[in-house]
Amino acid sequence: MNEFEIIDRYFAVDSGKRKDVLKGIGDDCALLKVPRGQRLAVSMDTLISGVHFLPETNAADVAHKAVAVNLSDLSAAGAEPAWITLSMTLPEYNEDWLESFHIGLKRIVNFFGVQVVGGDTCRGPLSITIQAHGFVPETVFHTRSGAQPGQLICVTGPIGDAALGLKVAQNELQVPPNVASQLLKKYFTPYPKIAAGIALRGRASAVIDISDGLLADVFHISESSNVGALLRWDKIPLSAAAQTIDDKILLKKAVLSGGDDYELCFTVNEDDLEATRHALETVGNECIPIGRLTGKSGVKILDNKQEMTFDELGYTHF
Amino acid sequence: MNEFEIIDRYFAVDSGKRKDVLKGIGDDCALLKVPRGQRLAVSMDTLISGVHFLPETNAADVAHKAVAVNLSDLSAAGAEPAWITLSMTLPEYNEDWLESFHIGLKRIVNFFGVQVVGGDTCRGPLSITIQAHGFVPETVFHTRSGAQPGQLICVTGPIGDAALGLKVAQNELQVPPNVASQLLKKYFTPYPKIAAGIALRGRASAVIDISDGLLADVFHISESSNVGALLRWDKIPLSAAAQTIDDKILLKKAVLSGGDDYELCFTVNEDDLEATRHALETVGNECIPIGRLTGKSGVKILDNKQEMTFDELGYTHF
Known part of the structure; x- marks a missing residue:
């Protein structure tokens, strides 16, 4: 299996065809539509085996956590999640591991109604980088910096x-x-x-x-x-x-x-x-x-x- | 230096204050504005030392190439580049290497007028994942799939x-x-x-x-x-x-x-x-x-x- 087939088979998870995805996985770029009146919130986090998760963690849980930590950044911004992109380095092609990853990925992606719109994969020590994209109305601006004494x-x-x-x-x-x-x-x-x-x-x-x-x-x-x-x-x-x-x-x-x-x-x-x-x-x-x-x-x-x-x-x- | 300081010092490169960046590096999410009438094109690529670049490559060139390959995907989509996010795993804190990386990053980011809006860093084998974001007018739709016999x-x-x-x-x-x-x-x-x-x-x-x-x-x-x-x-x-x-x-x-x-x-x-x-x-x-x-x-x-x-x-x- 080459990298394109892996992306296609294991990462191309679509939670019921979002209409704002004009072009998803499979081209040089994904092409996306941010609704009028909404801002785009993005966050990127990398999870490395042995640092962010135990190497023996089952792959479905790895997928879950990789998506969850990124969506969590969106939650802090008050954003509604929409899309994720996923880059994975894998030490080897392991069908069982990837199948389990796919199941975990599909479950959490469906739960939150987001779509995987882009992917990359190559050989190397196990790590997963995800970027999450969400929408925030123009009028909302959660940050870490608005806190006032007395609150x-x-x-x-x-x-x-x-x-x-x-x-x-x-x-x-x-x-x-x-x-x-x-x-x-x-x-x-x-x-x-x-x-x-x-x-x-x-x-x-x-x-x-x-x-x-x-x-x-x-x-x-x-x-x-x-x-x-x-x-x-x-x-x-x-x-x-x-x-x-x-x-x-x-x-x-x-x-x-x-x-x-x-x-x-x-x-x-x-x-x-x-x-x-x-x-x-x-x-x-x-x-x-x-x-x-x-x-x-x-x-x-x-x-x-x-x-x-x-x-x-x-x-x-x- | 902790991960936040590294991101702040070496990755927070701003090519002259883009007005469409409402919140850049330093919070859970970046908050961005896609212009009306434009679609968002995104692409994510990982570069691993020893796979995508020679381990002895100088850091400024690593930064250049990591950005370039991602902007190249945008070029295929006919997109105008706007923002990048950058996640790096580093084997150690090496000030000279990071300073050189910063110089290369700044140069290419300024050349193309893009802004680094988000970053992540952690310890591990050297690799860089970048997501590039660009704009495509609603009427444009470059893909790989529109070719016709005879052309x-x-x-x-x-x-x-x-x-x-x-x-x-x-x-x-x-x-x-x-x-x-x-x-x-x-x-x-x-x-x-x-x-x-x-x-x-x-x-x-x-x-x-x-x-x-x-x-x-x-x-x-x-x-x-x-x-x-x-x-x-x-x-x-x-x-x-x-x-x-x-x-x-x-x-x-x-x-x-x-x-x-x-x-x-x-x-x-x-x-x-x-x-x-x-x-x-x-x-x-x-x-x-x-x-x-x-x-x-x-x-x-x-x-x-x-x-x-x-x-x-x-x-x-x-």
Whole structure:
């Protein structure tokens, strides 16, 4: 099989013929139509085997995660996903692996109604680069930089499960099977908060998806908006599964620095909290205040009125 | 330096503040405006060290080529380039290498007036994935699939120099310094035929950029358009440098299967040849007929009325 056949057979996933795709996979370029009155939001992320996912991860989950992390960036921008392009380097032609990848890709692409419009493949160490494209109305402008002192910092759901799931997958955390299953699911197949991102249009002053870790991502907002942040440990929502973890140091690290949760973290005026909560609940998400923005720079977190200290603020690659 | 600082310092290249970039590098998504009446053309290509470029290639040339091959896909679609996103995996943080990459990136991005609007970087074997974005008027629709029997097959300039340049770079071809310099330049720093692609709007029935090799790319048109092609070896334009090559077998392989030339190959009605030639010459390109489309499938090439045989039809990765 040559590269063109691989792209055609395994990547050309069409979620019911989007009318805005004038030309998809199979030519030098895809040709696409952005609806009038909408802006184009784009984001590109690379996942490398052994860095962003465990080498033994099944291929369907690799496909899921590669798409999910990119759609998650769109959710932070309040965008409605439309198209993805996919470039993959593969160590070898492995039909079973590619078939499984195809199944995972098709499932998530269909779930979100997006279409794969371009692809590239070549031989090399396993990695996947995806660019996601979505639409944002002209009037919406979510960024990380609009946060103001006094506003509340909120999240859309429980934090830390993905990082705990990674520990379970690596046999570094022993938990009962039902807990393991929940944590592993959050780590391997996260669902980006697209509906929440859209619900936050016109409400949130700053939005980010929690990919690097809660503290690191709050720090990104704080730095971009030139404000400080004071978080309360006891306010951060934990799932029922996370609450069963006895090792509290490991739990705190997972929640604060673990990353990979793909919940949204956003800032909102206190006066708008109830309306925002209602908008989020309407689409099945929570709206949980975990702290407040301050005029002083830096991110602090209080546990029982004591400031917590941490040696890492999330994961960076260099 | 962390990944965000690398992106900020080395990739955030802005060719004079494009007004259609509402939000560039530094947030979860870039936010972009496609002009009214224009379609979006996108293409993504990955370049891997040791596969798509020689590991010892200087970083400025790596940047140039990574951008060039992607803009070349846009040229085939008749698109006007606007933005690129760039994901790089790096084996280590090497300031000199990144500084050189930055210089090469800045030069080509400024030359074509495009802006880097998004980036990602992480640690791993050296590879670069770029997605190029351009605009195509609603009325233009270049593809590979519009070619009709009887039409002429043309190219925009000499073929084979890049493949010969690769042989020189690998010390597999000995030529005088002035010849070497011309061939190496075509291999390391090709300039995509953007103006030619735009000039072909409304004239060419099918267009492709010559990246895989002349025969392979004519075959792509032939297959997509469901037509055959008959090429004439003596009509294929060779540069003055290529004409000095004594080894005619090596020369033929370079010209027919070498790839990496990034000239355009297109098909056009014979009646439209002169107008097309004029349009291309106006923007400094040639219009050289090298064969004709036929009703029979497959690609054939005649050398002195004899059909040539070849064991490879261009390079594929699997």
